[in-house]
Amino acid sequence: MDKAQVAALLDDIATLLTLKEGSSQFEVRAYQNAARSVNGLDGDITQLVREGKLKGVPGLGSTIIKRIEEAVNSGHMAVYDELRASTPQVKLDMLRIQGLGPKRINTIYEQLQVHSIAELEQACKEDRVAHLPGFGKKTQVNILQGIAFLSQHADRFLYPVGEQGAVGLREALASLPGIVRLEIGGSLRRRRETVKDIDMVASVADDAGEEVRRQIMDFFTSQPAVQAVTGKGETKSSVVLHTGMAMDLRIVNDSQFPATLHHFTGSKEHHIALRRRALAMNMTINDYGLFKGKEPNLEPVSCKNEADIYAALGMAYIEPELREDMGEIEAAIHGTLPTLVQESDLRGVLHVHSTWSDGQNTIREMAEACIERGLAYLGLSDHSKAAAYASGLTEDDLRRQGEEIDRLNAEFAGRLHILKGTECDILKDGSLDFADEVLATLDFVVASIHSNFNLAPEEQTRRMLRAVANPYVDIIGHPTGRLLLNREGYGLDIEALIDAAAEHGTCIEINAHPSRLDLDWRYLHKARDKGIKIPIDPDAHVITGLDDMRYGIGMARKGWLRASDVLNAMPTEELVRFFTTRRSTALKKHTEAKF
Numbered sequence: 131m132d133k134a135q136v137a138a139l140l141d142d143i144a145t146l147l148t149l150k151e152g153s154s155q156f157e158v159r160a161y162q163n164a165a166r167s168v169n170g171l172d173g174d175i176t177q178l179v180r181e182g183k184l185k186g187v188p189g190l191g192s193t194i195i196k197r198i199e200e201a202v203n204s205g206h207m208a209v210y211d212e213l214r215a216s217t218p219q220v221k222l223d224m225l226r227i228q229g230l231g232p233k234r235i236n237t238i239y240e241q242l243q244v245h246s247i248a249e250l251e252q253a254c255k256e257d258r259v260a261h262l263p264g265f266g267k268k269t270q271v272n273i274l275q276g277i278a279f280l281s282q283h284a285d286r287f288l289y290p291v292g293e294q295g296a297v298g299l300r301e302a303l304a305s306l307p308g309i310v311r312l313e314i315g316g317s318l319r320r321r322r323e324t325v326k327d328i329d330m331v332a333s334v335a336d337d338a339g340e341e342v343r344r345q346i347m348d349f350f351t352s353q354p355a356v357q358a359v360t361g362k363g364e365t366k367s368s369v370v371l372h373t374g375m376a377m378d379l380r381i382v383n384d385s386q387f388p389a390t391l392h393h394f395t396g397s398k399e400h401h402i403a404l405r406r407r408a409l410a411m412n413m414t415i416n417d418y419g420l421f422k423g424k425e426p427n428l429e430p431v432s433c434k435n436e437a438d439i440y441a442a443l444g445m446a447y448i449e450p451e452l453r454e455d456m457g458e459i460e461a462a463i464h465g466t467l468p469t470l471v472q473e474s475d476l477r478g479v480l481h482v483h484s485t486w487s488d489g490q491n492t493i494r495e496m497a498e499a500c501i502e503r504g505l506a507y508l509g510l511s512d513h514s515k516a517a518a519y520a521s522g523l524t525e526d527d528l529r530r531q532g533e534e535i536d537r538l539n540a541e542f543a544g545r546l547h548i549l550k551g552t553e554c555d556i557l558k559d560g561s562l563d564f565a566d567e568v569l570a571t572l573d574f575v576v577a578s579i580h581s582n583f584n585l586a587p588e589e590q591t592r593r594m595l596r597a598v599a600n601p602y603v604d605i606i607g608h609p610t611g612r613l614l615l616n617r618e619g620y621g622l623d624i625e626a627l628i629d630a631a632a633e634h635g636t637c638i639e640i641n642a643h644p645s646r647l648d649l650d651w652r653y654l655h656k657a658r659d660k661g662i663k664i665p666i667d668p669d670a671h672v673i674t675g676l677d678d679m680r681y682g683i684g685m686a687r688k689g690w691l692r693a694s695d696v697l698n699a700m701p702t703e704e705l706v707r708f709f710t711t712r713r714s715t716a717l718k719k720h721t722e723a724k725f
Contacts, residue, residue, distance in 0.1 A: 135201075136175055136201050139201055140161050140194070140197075143209060144161035144165065145222075149217055151236065164191075166189065179199050184198060184199075220247065223246070227280060228276045228617045242259070247277060285326055286326050287324060287374075289318070290681070292328055292375060295377065299353060299355060299377070306345070308343075310384045311332070315329040323647045329377075330380070332380070338383075343365065344364055350379050360376070366379070380394065389439065391436065396453065400458070404459065408420070414428060420439050446465060449687065470686075470692065471691050475696065476679060476683075476696070477506045477698060477705075478698050478702065479505060479507075479679065480509030480605065481605070482676070484496055486521075486527065487517070487523060488519075489671045493534060494538060496510075501542070501546050506547065507547045507702045508548045510535065514555050514563035517580055532571070535548045549705075549706075549709075550573045551576060554575055556594070558581070558585070558593065560593040561596070562597065562602075576607040577605070577607065584620070586621065587621030590621050594622060605636070606627070606638045608646050612646065637697055640682045650685075653689070664689075664691060665697035665698050
């Protein structure tokens with residue numbers, strides 16, 4: 131097991147314990163903290179176990195260390211196996227319904243004896259849930275809405291789940307001598323925020339025999355990651371991975387590879403628009419190739435790669451992330467496609483947490499991790515006091531934290547600059563958790579909603595717009611509050627938010643955590659065109675969270691963002707100057723508006 135798998139197992143144990151009658155909160159927190167500690171470890175966990183270096187790691191007691199060693203050495207944990215075997219599946223399924231915690235789940239299970247989500251839905255429709263102690267009509271309605279949300283997203287997975295499965299199998303397949311080219315396609319290649327399944331395309335030499343294809347398919351279907359084989363042939367095989375994701379591998383002649391990869395990258399809407407373009411030029415495009423003429427009189431057009439396909443159709447190459455039929459074909463024809471931002475364009479990170487609030491690493495540790503990653507600055511933004519659940523900072527805490535940052539900046543001078551910030555709660559009425567005079571002492575302010583998610587859309591929008599208008603708010607954090615596959619964003623007029631942010635010079639982040647990816651990529655193009663700077667923020671609570679930036683890059687590219695549109699693509703001095711100028715301009719406008 132690798133580090134991520136061990137951490138996930140510890141987290142799963144904590145979840146299972148919450149559903150077990152008689153479990154202590156202390157034990158639950160111990161496993162939750164252990165999961166975070168494992169995620170924050172530097173180095174390979176197998177080597178750390180072998181060298182006995184887990185002892186003394188904060189959050190890892192002797193009992194949990196033994197269980198980690200068991201997992202690394204044997205591939206499983208007995209305590210997890212026992213808990214999982216004794217926990218009804220429906221309890222785990224109910225955990226995915228927004229608003230249902232362990233206490234209510236146990237009440238539903240014990241008093242209504244439901245054994246599936248379908249039975250729970252029926253119990254709600256029969257008004258039986260509303261009469262349970264501590265529930266009521268409103269809770270029953272919320273449960274039905276949560277079930278509907280689950281049904282809508284039941285067959286989808288977060289991007290990293292698909293990526294992990296696809297990349298692992300691609301690396302394994304790439305070692306086979308018969309494969310000429312091999313690429314991941316589908317929504318993974320287009321960097322969609324969630325994915326349904328995995329498409330992979332391999333090519334072999336045009337004169338390769340059936341045995342070559344058969345060997346590749348035998349290898350693919352026998353991989354450890356494969357749970358079940360649902361179809362097997364010489365040109366296509368289908369499997370289900372242990373994650374539950376379906377995956378198809380297609381093998382084509384190398385001369386067909388560009389067209390097949392293009393076809394199975396999608397999107398469907400992009401292909402429809404491209405076919406219209408081809409027909410207008412008396413050409414035909416399908417998953418076998420590009421051809422002059424129409425069936426049955428087709429003359430192949432030689433294309434060595436996807437760029438050749440687009441060039442033959444009189445347009446610039448379109449990056450996979452843009453292939454959603456949202457204006458990319460017209461832009462490619464007219465030569466107005468943007469040069470998309472890349473991960474290498476990022477100079478630093480903003481919206482990062484430390485042990486001062488709910489982070490798992492100290493400021494020093496986060497700073498050293500940034501230096502190791504070649505970054506020039508770190509924007510620290512621990513939670514404010516209203517976020518008591520996250521050990522939010524008081525005004526005095528913020529002052530003392532600033533003193534620590536001053537000392538570290540002196541130590542790291544020339545290597546890294548740490549900016550003093552906060553993730554300040556936006557309160558119910560749109561005011562902020564810290565007074566303006568406190569915010570004025572900081573280099574930057576991220577303002578976020580962490581409570582009162584269920585306000586009416588008009589009230590939620592007014593709340594957000596009041597925060598945007600505060601001259602000390604530099605960045606709006608995770609603006610819709612969505613948790614992918616788990617929670618819809620709160621009711622909010624996004625168009626109004628974008629207009630207000632443009633008016634006040636306020637930035638709107640792409641929260642790069644893979645369960646958020648918020649602001650949604652579909653709104654980024656408009657925000658860009660309004661002149662809004664977009665920071666790509668990791669919202670990191672642990673060192674490894676810094677690496678989530680790449681997921682934010684995927685969203686930025688889907689939203690047509692260039693490096694010049696991304697706030698943290700600025701060098702340090704330019705960024706500091708931006709925050710200073712932005713605040714000065716906002717304060718002037720705010721003062722003028724009063725008179």
